[in-house]
Amino acid sequence: MxxxxxxxxxxxxxxxxxxxxxxxxxxxxxxxxxxxxxxxxxxxxxxxxxxxxxSKDKLIEEVFRRRLDELNTRRLTALGKVTGAAGTTLEDVLDAYIRPALDLSRTDGGGAAFVRVLARAYAEHNETLRRFLSENYGHVLRQFATEFARLLPGLGKEEIYWRLDIVTGALTYAMADFGVIQRKVDVTERDHREAAADHLIRFAAAGMRDPTVSHAAASH
Missing domain, CATH: 1.10.10.60 (Homeodomain-like)
Structure with a gap:
């Protein structure tokens, strides 16, 4: 023992x-x-x-696992509270997807460095890491896509994934806090993060609701 x-x-x-x-x-x-x-x-x-x-590859995977296990547990807990409910809105589901990720990026939680690591993963196109993330966390994305499909019956599966991919890109950018809108000195980090979440949820909802389906998606 x-x-x-x-x-x-x-x-x-x-x-x-x-x-x-x-x-x-x-x-x-x-x-x-x-x-x-x-x-x-x-x-x-x-x-x-x-x-x-x-190995180094396993170390890289564990760096991601340490943060993403907690993040996706929080995401799925939040999603579970609204999934299938008659009164659930698109904003409710986006909130469950977006807000836990922005909370992860807060500096007092130690997640700021991880956000930069996440950006590196996108930039370096590491196929081993991509496979690891898909195998271990792809089910999270699928659960969100299922609820989006319920709320957006006019969109096909491929179109939903296109839009969710774009929302994820915007979310990653917001997590990095490297945009034009910088936190003002008299605004707390928490309030700035909440404002970012509110803006992104509204923006993402409008994009997800757009009835226009691309010609490429419609042809499949």
Missing amino acids: TSAPYASRERTTKERILGAAEALFATHGFAGASLRQVTAAARVNLAAVNYHFG
């Missing part, structure tokens, strides 16, 4: 490695950040990384 102090040390070492990797991947990208840099920043040796993760 593992003693509590030993288990605590194991968690501490693993968390240090994950935190160091997240920060370095955010700054240098997946290819640019070496395991040597990670071990130096985490104050561990390479054997510790190999013990906990086995």
Whole structure:
């Protein structure tokens, strides 16, 4: 049986490695950040990384898993409260999708670096990572798409996924907080994030509701 102090040390070492990797991947990208840099920043040796993760690819996956497990649990909990209800609106479902992600990006929760890591993933087109995300979190997107299809019966499955993909892109941009609208000095980060969520939900709802279906989608 593992003693509590030993288990605590194991968690501490693993968390240090994950935190160091997240920060370095955010700054240098997946290819640019070496395991040597990670071990130096985490104050561990390479054997510790190999013990906990086995490889750099697995370390990258765990950096994502640490954040996305919590994010998608919150998303699905919020979605579960509105799924199938007669009074559910498109905004309710978008709220369940958008607001937990914007909460993740808050600096006091340590998610700001992860947002940059997420942006790196989009930019670097890492196919191994793309497969990992699809296999582990694709079911979340499918559950949201199912509820969107219920609320938007005039749209086909492909069109819904097109629109959800575009909403996700806008959400990622909002999470990065790198747009024209910057937080004013007299506005708290929480209030700024709430305003961003409200604007994005309204904007996304209008786009999702647009009855126009592209010629490409209509031809399939």
